Amino acid sequence: MSKSGIRAANSMATTRSALFGSQPRAGSEPRLDRLHIGCSKLPHRLGFGCAGLMRVASSRARQRLLSEAFDHGVRHFDVARMYGLGAAEAELGKFARGRREQLVIATKFGIETSATSSRLARVQTPARALVARSPALRATLKRRAAVFHRPHRYDPATARASLELSLRELGTDYVDILFVHDPSPRDDLQVAELGEALADLARAGYLRAWGFAGEPEPCIALDAAVTAPTVLQIRDDIFARGLRLDRDRPRVTFGILADALGRILIQISHDEGRRARWRNTMGGDRATPEDVASLLLQDALARNPSGTVLFSTTRPERIALAARAAEAVSSSHEPVPLRMFRQLVACELPPDLARHG
């Protein structure tokens, strides 16, 4: 074992009980093999993202939203320490009670909420409503993002402390995947040392798999620097045509709707000719947000054939639509409307036009 490995193992041995309280239950030891990460299928095609969960007005409505996803077959739930200003993990943990073994819970470390945002977390629903109503306030808060998040930190001690907090908030003794959250080339990230520390945590049963989550370029580069099996979670949408998703290397993808949906709808609504061509090709008026969202999800699922596609919504009724999109892709080779949609987007909305639209 390398010196840094011994250091990591020693520090694990001395700090484990203080850090994590109890040992994971027998049977919750790392089960990388069960997830088949890195070599074959991820267990579930659709994953529900919890980044916007705390925008839903009440805990009752948030639990209803998560239940709706579960009832439609979603078992993969993606969260992070900083989602909902630090409050989303506890909400997901509440939902996971009594069904933990059926769920894949992925969380992340490296971006922590600041003391200010932790104080704000309890009153965030009315605060978010206020921000949503005021573009000026939104712009000011964006400029002052540092008030809400501390600088990114990816050292082993931060990973352990963050995981400990995540386990406590989630009310569980293991997470299925622990991601390094949004690393960038500017960050100080000693990948070998961190990898050893995370592998130690996996061996100790506190996590089943780990990997990198964020923008494709830095995450793919970091992933390539690690020999251990990892999980890669990267941003993807219909305009990311340079990104190749390999059937042999399942990935988790996100960002499918958020940006692309708005851009496509703007481009269609602002140009009568384009709107007419869209109607002629797709038949009827297939340019509603629901139609386009469904086709974007189908596109993402078809391009990531053995991985997991994350989506999110604050509206329970939209979950059924996402589930139907997943069914449409799995039940046939490539649905005809999807093929036509892709052709339309490629001809009418080349990436540059779509990005600057």
Ligand SMILES: NC(=O)c1ccc[n+]([C@@H]2O[C@H](COP(=O)([O-])OP(=O)(O)OC[C@H]3O[C@@H](n4cnc5c(N)ncnc54)[C@H](OP(=O)(O)O)[C@@H]3O)[C@@H](O)[C@H]2O)c1
């Ligand atoms: N670094 C990372 O690993 C990273 C980064 C970003 C996100 N994520 C994860 O990925 C998850 C998903 O985030 P995302 O950015 O990929 O979100 P997304 O699913 O691409 O987009 C969500 C947006 O789409 C809208 N939407 C959903 N269904 C719709 C429908 N049927 N019709 C019209 N609009 C619809 C939602 O609005 P409504 O709420 O009004 O439905 C919401 O504004 C996050 O929650 C998070 O867990 C991870």
